[in-house]
Amino acid sequence: MNASPAQGVRLEVRGLTKSYNGRPVLRDLSFTVERGELFVIMGPSGSGKTVLLKHLIGLERPDAGEILLEGEPVGPPETLGRHRVAMVFQSGGLLNSLTVAENVGLYLSEHRLKPPAEIRRIVAEKLALLGLEGTEDRWPAELSGGMKKRVAIARALVVEPQLIFYDEPTSELDPLIAVTIGRELVRLNRQLGVTSVVVTHDRDLAFGIAHRIAVLHAGRFLALGTPAEVRAHADPVVRQFLHADFAFEPHPTPEPVSRLP
Amino acid sequence: MFHDIGEVLLLLGRTLRALPQTARQGRKVLEQLFEIGNASLLMACLLSLFIGGVLALQTGPVLAERGLHHFIGQIVGLSMCRELAPVMMAVLIAGRIGSAMAAEIGSMQVYQEIDALRTLSINPVHYLVLPRLVAISLALPTLVVFSILVGWVGGALVAVTNYQISISLHGFVKSLGNGVEVMDVVNGLLKSLGFAVAIGAIACQQGLSTTGGPRGIGRSVTKAVVNSIVVILLLDYVFTRLLMHLD
Numbered sequence A: 001m002n003a004s005p006a007q008g009v010r011l012e013v014r015g016l017t018k019s020y021n022g023r024p025v026l027r028d029l030s031f032t033v034e035r036g037e038l039f040v041i042m043g044p045s046g047s048g049k050t051v052l053l054k055h056l057i058g059l060e061r062p063d064a065g066e067i068l069l070e071g072e073p074v075g076p077p078e079t080l081g082r083h084r085v086a087m088v089f090q091s092g093g094l095l096n097s098l099t100v101a102e103n104v105g106l107y108l109s110e111h112r113l114k115p116p117a118e119i120r121r122i123v124a125e126k127l128a129l130l131g132l133e134g135t136e137d138r139w140p141a142e143l144s145g146g147m148k149k150r151v152a153i154a155r156a157l158v159v160e161p162q163l164i165f166y167d168e169p170t171s172e173l174d175p176l177i178a179v180t181i182g183r184e185l186v187r188l189n190r191q192l193g194v195t196s197v198v199v200t201h202d203r204d205l206a207f208g209i210a211h212r213i214a215v216l217h218a219g220r221f222l223a224l225g226t227p228a229e230v231r232a233h234a235d236p237v238v239r240q241f242l243h244a245d246f247a248f249e250p251h252p253t254p255e256p257v258s259r260l261p
Numbered sequence B: 001m002f003h004d005i006g007e008v009l010l011l012l013g014r015t016l017r018a019l020p021q022t023a024r025q026g027r028k029v030l031e032q033l034f035e036i037g038n039a040s041l042l043m044a045c046l047l048s049l050f051i052g053g054v055l056a057l058q059t060g061p062v063l064a065e066r067g068l069h070h071f072i073g074q075i076v077g078l079s080m081c082r083e084l085a086p087v088m089m090a091v092l093i094a095g096r097i098g099s100a101m102a103a104e105i106g107s108m109q110v111y112q113e114i115d116a117l118r119t120l121s122i123n124p125v126h127y128l129v130l131p132r133l134v135a136i137s138l139a140l141p142t143l144v145v146f147s148i149l150v151g152w153v154g155g156a157l158v159a160v161t162n163y164q165i166s167i168s169l170h171g172f173v174k175s176l177g178n179g180v181e182v183m184d185v186v187n188g189l190l191k192s193l194g195f196a197v198a199i200g201a202i203a204c205q206q207g208l209s210t211t212g213g214p215r216g217i218g219r220s221v222t223k224a225v226v227n228s229i230v231v232i233l234l235l236d237y238v239f240t241r242l243l244m245h246l247d
Ligand SMILES: Nc1ncnc2c1ncn2[C@@H]1O[C@H](COP(=O)(O)OP(=O)(O)O)[C@@H](O)[C@H]1O
Pocket: A020, A021, A025, A043, A044, A045, A046, A047, A048, A049, A050, A051, A052
C-alpha cells in the first residue's frame, strides 16, 4: 500500500445547486478536475467555498446536480470507501481530546487497518514530512494555527488519498508559513499524483500553485481557466477581486515639526 | 419539540443498532465510566445521606406519635429505592453528565471535529454516542445502588439518634428488611436504566444538532438539561404506573 504512489482520481461536478432557507448558495455549478490536477477555487468570504467543498466530499447533500468520482456518484462519507478522499478543514478540525499522534493515526487505529507499532511508524513518517518531528505527544490546544493545519494535512495524508480538499490552507498564517504550506501542497501533488482541490482567497497562493483557477462569486464561477487566462479575464468583478490592493492615494508627508521661526 | 423527540428516537435507534460494536469501543466506555464516577460519586453520596436523613426526620416523629415507630425503616427503605434514589440520581446526572456530553459533542460539531470524523469514514454514532450511552446506562443504576444504601444509612442515623423517634438500630434494620423486597430495588434500577438512556440520548442529540457557533453550544447544553429533567419526571410517572401493574 505504501510502495505504490496514490493514483489521482477525476472529479466531475454537474449542475450542483444548493440553497439554505431559500437563499441560494451554489447555483448550477459544473466543472471537472482532471487526475493529478491542482485546481484552485478562489472567492471572497461567504461566496460558498466551504459549502462547495462539503458537497464535494459528501458531507452535504445537494438540492440538485451530481458529483462524480471516476464516474461514480459520491455517497455519504461512510460509504466513500471505493476512492480514498481526504479533507483538510479550515481550522484543522483536529480532535481536541486526542494528541497529535492519535489525531494523525486516527484513520488507521479506528478502522484497525494496522498494528499499533506500524501506526506509530506511519504517524512519525507523515509528521516528519510536514516538519513536525517530535510533536507526537502534544495536544492540539498547544499548537499554533500553522502547526494545526500541518497536523491536519498529515492526518489527511495517512488516508493515502487519491483526492484531497484543502479549505483555506493559508488563512490565519503568516506569509512565511503560508509559502511553506503552499510549497508542501505542490510537492504532495507532484510526488503522489494526488488530485488536489484548494479553496482560498489568497491570491498569491492561487496564482503560485494552480494548474487552473476558478473564481467563485455568489455561488457561480465568474471565471475558470489557467492562471494566465484568469488574470486576463475581462469581467469587472473578477478584475476587482484579483487586483484590489492597498495602494490608496499617496499620503502627504507630515509637516516637519521643527519649523522654528 | 416533536422534532426533537423524533431526532432523539432516531439517534437511539441508530445507537441500538450499533450496540454489537460496543466491544471495539471498550476503552472509550471505560474512560466515560471513569469520568462519570469521578464527577458524581461524592456528590451522590452526600445528597443521598441527607435525603435519607431528612426523610426519617420528616416522617419519624409523626409515626412515633402514633406508636408506629416500627414502620420508619420500611418508609425510608421503600421511598429511597423506589423513588428518591432513581429520580435524584437521574437529575444529578442530567445536570453534571448530560450537560458535559452536550457541551463536548456540541463543541466538536461547531469546530468541525465531527465533519472531520466523517471524512475519515468514522461514524460519529459509533465513535461518540455509543460509548457515552453505554457508559451512562451502566453508571446510573450503579450510582442508584450506592444512593439507596447511603440513603438507608442516613435514615438509620437520624432514626436512631433523634430523641423524638428513638428506635434502635436493630429495630430500624428489621423494619427495613421486612418492608423492602428485592423487587423494589429492581424496580428502582429498571427505572434508572430508562432515565439513563433518555439522558444520554437527549444530550448526544442536542450536541450533534448544535448550530450557530459557540453560542449554540450554550443553547444545546441548556436544552439538554431542561429536556432531560422534564423527560425524567414524565418517564418516572409512566414507569411507576407500569411497574405497579407488573407487581
Ligand atoms: N448549514 C448552513 N445553513 C445555512 N446557511 C449556511 C450553512 N452553511 C453555509 N451557509 C451560508 O452559505 C454562505 C456561504 O458560506 P461558506 O461556504 O462558509 O463561505 P466561504 O466562501 O467563506 O467558505 C454563507 O452566507 C453562509 O451563511
